[in-house]
Amino acid sequence: MAEAAETQETPSAAACRWSRHLATLLTGVALLLGLVQLPAAPAARAEPSGSRPVDVSVHTLTPAAPKQDDTLTVSGTVTNTGGSTVTDAHVGLRVGSQINSRVDADETGSRSPSGTDGSEIGKHTQKIDKLPPGAGRDFSISLPVKDLDLSRDGVYQLGVSLSGRTADQGYERVLGITQTLLTWQPSAIEGKKTQLTFLWPLISATHLTARTESDQQQTPIFPNDDLAAELAPGGRLQQLVALGKDLPITWVIDPDLLATVEAMTKSYRVGGPDGRTTPGRGQAVAKQWLSQLQTAVSGDQVVALPFGDPDLASLAHHGKDVPGSLSHLQSATELASTTVDTILGVKPRTDFAWPVDGAVDSSIIDVATSAGAHNVIARSDSFRDRTSYSPTAARQIGSGNTAVVADARMSTGFQGDLVRAGEYSLAVQRFVAQSLLVNRQAPDNERSIVVAPQRMPTASQAQAMAAAIKALSDNRWTQPVNLGDAAAAKPDPDANQQVPGTGSYPESLREQELSTKAFQEIQKTQSTLDGFKVILTSQDRVVTPFGSAIMREMSASWRGDRKGAAEFREAVQSYLYGLTRRVELIKKSDVTLSGRSATIPITVHNGLLQGIEGLHLVLESSQTNRLQVDRSQPVKINGGQNQSVKFETRANANGPVRVTARLYTAEGQPYGDPVVFTVHVTSITPMVLIVIAGGVLLLVLAGLRIYIKRKRSAARATEGGEPGADGEGPDDGGPGDDRPARPGDPAPDTGSRDTEPSGSGEKVEH
Structure with a gap:
């Protein structure tokens, strides 16, 4: 009823x-x-977003996460982008609906507000003077937080609107509105606090090659002096250090940056387009920056990336198939520890690897862990979880390795152009809101969340990051921990621990990688260095700068700059090749060889500042039957000097012979270019033939004379043996007397007697 x-x-x-x-x-x-017209509305009301002619931008909202007794201040600008003058205007605040979704928090402020604008807090407004087209006005509204009448803890949409009139529509309406986020958690939560790790990267582009001046100090030559601007007050790197010193963060440092800045603290030169160099001017800011960094990192955890921040994905996808490429990663890891310890006096963690954007696949994990990094910093948009909440970052991925999966939304929240105050403020509010929303997903579970922002944040991005971290400094729902503790946290059993396959790597990132050809060129430079260093008496003067340059050639900072990467590799290779050419054979003209043996000198030039040794000079004859040479002579030359190496030769026949001189290392590898010249062998010259012919003639004449003389002597002896031939008896007992001696014959006369002088002497001219 x-x-x-x-x-x-x-x-x-x-x-x-x-x-x-x-x-x-x-x-x-x-x-x-069109017969009637509505009267002017008594209060401002919503219009379609496209019809709102005023742009509203919120520059600051402080405090970012207010408490019960705080005063909230919202400031910004309003700009008339329409064609009519705005009158009777004021700025007001409107508390919108509560947000419970992380997706909605990300979208707030990134799109035009839809639906109702919410009720304006009437007694807290600011009047705006007449606003002509194109004009802008600043505003600032402060009010007690309690006047917002927030019903319960959480994240709220906070609208900031301008209401007024225009000439074409005379009633008051909302002419412009923007939304930001207000995180409302007035006291410490009753559940578990979120363990929050924020990585603070100190990484820069490559600024130093292997090029140095030709002096004993090896004064480095920088391609430009851009790094000095980053280190100067207000510069990107200066801001990162100044802001980070008071924050609960984990420093992630590329040791190459430290080594480069340390080189700037001394005398250095800057190359110019004409090849000339000028003195660098960054010594003072470099010294100041290093001093400030030493103070800032004191007491904090420092993670050192491999020297030069090598691109792990490029190595995994293109470099590992080039022999020797992975060995550079091991060298870079070892150099990282000594560099940070030497310059900062801090023993860093070197067991963390950080692929670009935290994007990983199985091949990247394999490469990253091959050099001893048992912890790989990944990101949740690569390790996709199916849980209704954000799980703890640490994941056990097998073989004793851990993937530390950073939260993608919070890690990417500071990208973009944050120079604009409106974007800056919204980034801070989103981060604070996301941190509370993560906690509210599972308030009874203690979870460890890691934030890994972009590798090289700008100064404005770094300022926004610092403001967001400071907003959480009272630890109402978060608690800071370092990266080591985050990696050691107990993994969530429901989290995804399966490493993504190689096909899941984003194509947009793959297009930015170093190519296989790039790694082949890197190995070519390494091979040139290996062949060069073995002849040096002071290898460190060459191996250290070029070894570092080769590591820089693999840097992740070359992503998206293939031309710059190629030019850098070419510059390093060309400079190294030029040094190797300073040890060379001096060109030799053709040689005429007289005589059966002679000495041929070959000159070796050492244009380096240091001595060389371990080389052998080899001389090879193209016709050993015509000309034989000593094959090898050791070479050892002090810096800036020449050495003449002499080779003994033996000629066997006349004619031209091509001779090749070449340097070889102790391992038998050719060094430098050969020198080829011709030896004209004339070991039996016309003059020698005349002398020999004259000597032979004299010998023949002498022999003939002796023969004739003996012939005559024999003839006289025969004539003396015939009786009565010359009135004398036979020569008794004389030479040639063949009859036997008889008793009573007189004894032979054996005494001395005068003899007839001999004929003229016999000579052979040689």
């Missing part, structure tokens, strides 16, 4: 209802026909 009474309608009530419907219908018809 009661329900029937509540729904029953009297005839008079029905008549009134029909009369109201008729009036509404007639009004609608009149509007369509």
